[in-house]
Amino acid sequence: MKRFVPRMLLVPAVGTLFLWMIVPLAMTIYFSLISYNLMEPGDHDFVGLDNFTFFLTDPSFYTAVINTLVLLGSVVVLTVLFGVAMALLIDQPFPGRGIVRVLLISPFFVMPTVNALMWKHMMMNPIYGVLAQLWKLFGATPVDWMTDHPLFSVIVMVSWQWLPFATLIFMTALQSMNREQLEASRMDGATYLQQVRYLYLPHLGRSIAVVIMIEAIFLMSVFAEIFTTTGGGPGDASTNVAFLIFKEALLNFDVGVASAGALFAVVLANIAAIFLIRLVGKNLDR
Amino acid sequence: MASRVLCSLVLLLGVTATRVSHAETELVVATVNNGHMITMQKLTKFFEQANPDIKIKWVTLEEGVLRQRVTTDIATKGGQFDVMTIGMYETPIWGKKGWLRELKPDAGYDVNDMLPAIRSGLSVDGKLFAAPFYGESSMLMYRKDLADKAGVTLPERPTWEQVKNLAAKIHDPKAGVYGICLRGKPGWGDNMAFLTTLVNTFGGQWFDMTWKPQLDTKPWKDAISFYVDIMTKYGPPGSASNSFNEILALYNEGKCGMWIDATIAASFISDPKQSKVADKVAFAQAPTAVTPKGANWLWAWTLAIPASSAKVEAAQKFIFWATSKEYIKLVGKEVGWANVPTGTRKSTYAIPEFQKAARFADAEKKAIDSANPTDSTLPKSPYVGVQFAAIPEFQAIGIAVGQQMSSALAGQTSVDEALKASQLAADRQMRKAKYYK
Numbered sequence: 181m182k183r184f185v186p187r188m189l190l191v192p193a194v195g196t197l198f199l200w201m202i203v204p205l206a207m208t209i210y211f212s213l214i215s216y217n218l219m220e221p222g223d224h225d226f227v228g229l230d231n232f233t234f235f236l237t238d239p240s241f242y243t244a245v246i247n248t249l250v251l252l253g254s255v256v257v258l259t260v261l262f263g264v265a266m267a268l269l270i271d272q273p274f275p276g277r278g279i280v281r282v283l284l285i286s287p288f289f290v291m292p293t294v295n296a297l298m299w300k301h302m303m304m305n306p307i308y309g310v311l312a313q314l315w316k317l318f319g320a321t322p323v324d325w326m327t328d329h330p331l332f333s334v335i336v337m338v339s340w341q342w343l344p345f346a347t348l349i350f351m352t353a354l355q356s357m358n359r360e361q362l363e364a365s366r367m368d369g370a371t372y373l374q375q376v377r378y379l380y381l382p383h384l385g386r387s388i389a390v391v392i393m394i395e396a397i398f399l400m401s402v403f404a405e406i407f408t409t410t411g412g413g414p415g416d417a418s419t420n421v422a423f424l425i426f427k428e429a430l431l432n433f434d435v436g437v438a439s440a441g442a443l444f445a446v447v448l449a450n451i452a453a454i455f456l457i458r459l460v461g462k463n464l465d466r
Numbered sequence: 467m468a469s470r471v472l473c474s475l476v477l478l479l480g481v482t483a484t485r486v487s488h489a490e491t492e493l494v495v496a497t498v499n500n501g502h503m504i505t506m507q508k509l510t511k512f513f514e515q516a517n518p519d520i521k522i523k524w525v526t527l528e529e530g531v532l533r534q535r536v537t538t539d540i541a542t543k544g545g546q547f548d549v550m551t552i553g554m555y556e557t558p559i560w561g562k563k564g565w566l567r568e569l570k571p572d573a574g575y576d577v578n579d580m581l582p583a584i585r586s587g588l589s590v591d592g593k594l595f596a597a598p599f600y601g602e603s604s605m606l607m608y609r610k611d612l613a614d615k616a617g618v619t620l621p622e623r624p625t626w627e628q629v630k631n632l633a634a635k636i637h638d639p640k641a642g643v644y645g646i647c648l649r650g651k652p653g654w655g656d657n658m659a660f661l662t663t664l665v666n667t668f669g670g671q672w673f674d675m676t677w678k679p680q681l682d683t684k685p686w687k688d689a690i691s692f693y694v695d696i697m698t699k700y701g702p703p704g705s706a707s708n709s710f711n712e713i714l715a716l717y718n719e720g721k722c723g724m725w726i727d728a729t730i731a732a733s734f735i736s737d738p739k740q741s742k743v744a745d746k747v748a749f750a751q752a753p754t755a756v757t758p759k760g761a762n763w764l765w766a767w768t769l770a771i772p773a774s775s776a777k778v779e780a781a782q783k784f785i786f787w788a789t790s791k792e793y794i795k796l797v798g799k800e801v802g803w804a805n806v807p808t809g810t811r812k813s814t815y816a817i818p819e820f821q822k823a824a825r826f827a828d829a830e831k832k833a834i835d836s837a838n839p840t841d842s843t844l845p846k847s848p849y850v851g852v853q854f855a856a857i858p859e860f861q862a863i864g865i866a867v868g869q870q871m872s873s874a875l876a877g878q879t880s881v882d883e884a885l886k887a888s889q890l891a892a893d894r895q896m897r898k899a900k901y902y903k
Contacts, residue, residue, distance in 0.1 A: 217899075218541035219559075219858035234898060239890060301712070306703040307721065326707040327876040411652035411865070414706050415873030415884075431861040432895070433537055 212439035219433050231440035238428055240416035245448065247331055248420040251338070252399045252452065256392055258339040263346025263391065264384060268376070271354050281351070288344040292404035299337045300326060300409045330410045330418035337405050346391050353387040354380075389460040396456055400449045421445050491780040492521045496536055497551040498767065499526045502600050502807040505797060506788060512796060513787050520780045540565050543774050549781050552596060554587045554766045554839070558856040561595035567771040567778055568593045575786050579811045581831075584766050587839040587850075596768035597789040601809025603752075603833035604663060604762045604853075605826075607717075607732055608724040610748040612636040612643065623751040623758065626667070626692065629724065633700040636723040645700030647722035648693070651709040652872040654864020659763055659853040660726065661871055663752065665689045666760025671843040672855045672892075677901040679892035681867065681885050685756070685844075691881050692755075694874055706876040718742060726752055728765070729833055732826035733804065749829040751836070760842030762833045763853035766809065809834055859899045866891035 212231050214224045235241070270280060287295070303310050304325040312322035325333045357380070365375055403422045406412055412419040412427060419427070425445065429438030497503045503526065510522050525547070527535060532551065539546045540560065552560070560566050571577050577585070577594065584601045588594060606624065613620065616635035620628060633645030649657045662672070670685030680686065697705055700723075702716060714734055716722050718741040725731070738744040752762035769785045771778060787793060791813050797806050803823035806814065808830060814820060815831050824830075842852040849855035854864065867888040874884035896902065 217858075218538060219563075238894075239887065300707065301715075305712075307716065308719070322703070324703045324706075327704060410707055411656070411869065411872070413652040413869040413872040414876040414878050415869055415887075417873070417878070419869075427862060427865055430534070431865060432859060433541065 208439045208442055211435050212443055214436055216435040217433060218435060227436070231436040232444070235425075235428060235437055235441045235444065238424065240419055240424060243416045244419045244421050244424040247416075247418065248400065248422075248448070249452070250331065251335060251402060251420055252396060254335045255339050255342060255399055256395050258335070259342045259346040259395065260388055260391060262339075262343055263350050264381075264388075266343070266347045267350035267354055267384075268380065270351065271357075285344045285348055287341055288348075290341065292341065293408050295341050296337055296405040296408045299333070299340070304333060326410055327414060330414065334402070334405050334410065334418050337409075338399065338402055342395060342399075345395075349387050349391050350384055353384055357383055385460075389457075392456055392460055393453065396452055397449065400445065400452070421448065490519055490521055491777055492523055493548045493777060493780055493784055494523045494525060494546065495549040495551075495769075495784070496525045496527065496532060496539075496547040498529050498532050500600075500767070501805065502767070503551070505801055505805060505807075506599070509793075509796060509800060513784060516787075517780075517783060520783065522784065540772050543772075545772070545774060545776075547772065548775055548777050549784060550770050550772065552768055552770050554584075554764065554768070555851065555854050555856055555860070557588045557596045557768060557770065558590055558850050559858055560770075561590040561593070565773050566595040567773050567775060567781075568595060569597055569771070569782065569785065571597075571782075571786055575790060576813075579791065579813050581810060581812060581834055583764055583834050583837045583839070584810060587764055587766060588768055596770035597785050598766040598768045598810045599789050600807045601764075601766040601834060602729045603764055603809070603830065603837050604660070604727055605729050605732070605752050605829055605833045606724065606726050606750040607735060607747055608632070608750065609636070609720075609722075609743060609746050611743075611746045612723050613748070620748075620750050624753050626753045626755045629753045630692075630696055630700075633696060633724060637700040642721055643723055644702040644716075644721055646696060646724040647702055647708070647713045647716055648697060648705065648726060649709050649713065650697070650705040650872055650875050651707050651712075652865060652868035653709070654854060654861050654868060656709040656868065657871055658864045658868045659765075661690070661693065661868075662853040663761055663763050664693060664755075666843055666852070667753070667755045667757060668692070669756040669844040671845055671847045672860075673847065673849060673896075675846060675848050677848060677896060679863075679889055679896060681889040681892055686885055687881065689755075690871065690874065690885060693871075694881055697875055698877070706872045729809070729826065729830040732830065733824060736825055737804070749826050751829070751833060757844045758836070759838075759844055760852050762837055764834065764837035764839055765853070859895050859901075863892045863895050866895075 213226060213228060215227045215230070216224045266284060270277060270284070290298075301309070306312050306322045306324040309322075311325070315322040323329070362375060362379060365379060370378070401422045402420060403426065406418055406420065406423050407426070410418045412423045421441070422445070425438055425441035428434075429441055507524050507526070510524070514521060533556075536547065536550045536552060537556070538544070540550070557566070580598070581601065584598050585594065588596045588598060606620075606629070608620065613632060613636065616632065618632050618635060620632065629646070636643060637645030649660045651657055665671075665686055668685045668689040670683060670689060671680055674680055702708070702721065710727060710731070713722065713725055713727065714731060717725055717735050720743045732747070732749060735741045735747050736744050754761045769788060771781045771785070775781060789810065791811060794806055794811065794814050795817075798817070798819060803817075803819045806820055808814060808824070808827070815827055821827055837852050839850050839852050849857060854860055870879070870884040870888045870891070873879045874881050879887070
């Protein structure tokens with residue numbers, strides 16, 4: 181009786197959350213097992229795993245999965261590395277620190293499509309872009325980023341956008357750094373790099389884990405940057421799973437195949453998340 | 467306290483009573499965010515003044531989002547929109563499915579004034595399913611000064627060989643001029659719109675009469691090889707991600723010697739406020755190779771009514787107002803003759819103020835008149851459409867093939883490999899949609 185009343189009182193809240201989660205999931209699973217195309221209003225026959233087979237036998241499927249993982253991994257590595265570096269850089273007070281912090285955070289608020297178009301037209305354009313001008317200044321032929329290195333270009337755009345997020349988290353974490361310990365270590369003759377390795381990084385361990393997990397969740401579904409710049413191409417060089425679902429299913433208004441693709445993306449995200457949590461989680465229990 | 471509550475209740479009742487008795491019809495219009503539509507929204511007050519019992523509510527969306535929302539709404543009979551902005555791609559598909567209400571204009575509307583090519587692209591079995599407020603074709607826009615310097619004059623309807631020769635002569639990357647700029651960004655409405663017209667004029671088609679994709683046939687190989695060759699030799703770098711906006715920026719900077727694209731581009735490149743080479747451009751019809759059929763595309767943005775709509779009369783009133791001769795004159799008077807929506811009516815081209823403001827009008831009308839969506843390929847085709855096939859599967863097929871073509875242009879695959887992969891992708895989609903086993 182003592183535990184019954186509190187549990188009953190929790191039922192409305194937990195129940196709502198459960199419904200919120202289970203109804204869309206159940207509908208997606210249902211749609212993935214039937215033949216449902218918005219353009220063909222007819223019977224929605226049960227077709228078993230046909231939608232999954234169609235999605236998984238797409239010639240670009242394997243490339244899309246590899247591209248997704250490469251994109252995810254590269255952006256995570258770049259943002260964590262440079263994020264820690266930036267946070268350490270602006271950790272000490274200096275004149276104008278407030279303004280510098282605001283400027284460093286701002287790229288995160290730019291909309292993904294605006295971000296992508298700005299990089300494509302202003303920076304990376306091989307004729308009039310800033311990078312092209314820079315290359316010409318040194319007498320080299322400008323690189324055609326979008327055509328020759330499409331996935332790398334997308335990685336650069338997404339990293340630039342997510343770097344402020346990582347910097348912000350690490351910056352905040354560094355506020356709670358034990359300054360006395362740092363001073364003591366300096367007096368004991370520790371170099372800056374030793375301080376970073378033995379004091380700063382362990383302290384930042386938890387926030388690095390948080391950053392990795394949040395980025396992993398969001399970067400799985402990078403779409404706007406690819407759609408507005410390379411269109412998944414050339415070929416399928418910059419197609420990721422999200423773009424593949426768009427290409428195979430959404431353009432066709434095929435709800436069945438789109439749901440099958442979405443479920444596959446969920447499975448992929450879960451595998452990546454488990455792997456990452458294992459990797460980082462080992463360090464958290466210290 | 468009680469009297470205050472009573473007062474407010476009476477007021478509320480009064481307000482609702484007046485609203486109910488007013489019987490005002492509200493039309494929700496879904497539209498694309500282009501210049502002509504923004505103008506139309508500004509001029510809506512004229513319509514509402516003439517029709518006080520109708521109020522217009524605008525929902526403006528970007529093209530891709532609009533297409534998705536409107537398609538989902540009409541397929542699931544959502545009833546969210548009373549008037550929809552759709553293109554020449556959706557109209558034949560949805561008209562055939564019975565998703566659109568047939569439009570029956572009165573004599574005052576003068577439906578015979580509509581350009582015949584546009585009208586046929588928006589009708590199924592002679593029934594008109596959407597009214598056009600903007601139409602376009604494609605044509606060749608080239609730098610007269612560079613052609614004169616090279617000593618070449620292009621005829622009104624040049625061949626692709628002549629175009630290639632001129633591109634070779636005016637290509638001068640050191641001076642910052644590239645011989646020819648063409649679309650390369652993957653997309654069924656981006657590079658594939660242009661490439662389909664190229665394949666048409668080389669004598670090819672998307673599907674034969676049994677709906678089998680034809681991407682492994684000789685005309686496709688000839689057309690795409692020609693495209694990759696001319697762009698590699700005389701095109702600007704980065705072409706594989708260039709579409710309309712990118713090339714417009716290049717052309718306005720004077721970096722392109724020639725460009726084949728939508729006729730509306732002509733209005734931008736000859737506007738001295740936007741273009742550095744405004745007075746140096748000349749126009750010709752889109753080039754041909756084996757056949758003139760399908761060499762220039764046809765597109766229209768239109769207004770249509772979903773079949774399940776309950777406000778058909780009010781919706782038709784609005785649609786006929788927005789696509790009438792009077793509306794065109796209204797735009798000319800209120801906004802300017804250079805901003806008049808073109809490509810819909812013969813009478814627009816006869817207005818002297820418009821002719822003066824639009825130097826390209828003659829070439830545009832000629833281009834639109836020569837396009838025929840029901841007969842744009844050398845061998846007979848089962849589909850309707852010049853630069854697309856009006857079947858629901860085309861969007862997915864278009865982007866898959868577009869990606870392969872972009873890859874061939876970028877030099878990452880050979881033309882043969884790209885066409886083989888495209889044929890496979892198209893075959894997969896057609897098989898899934900049960901066109902054949």
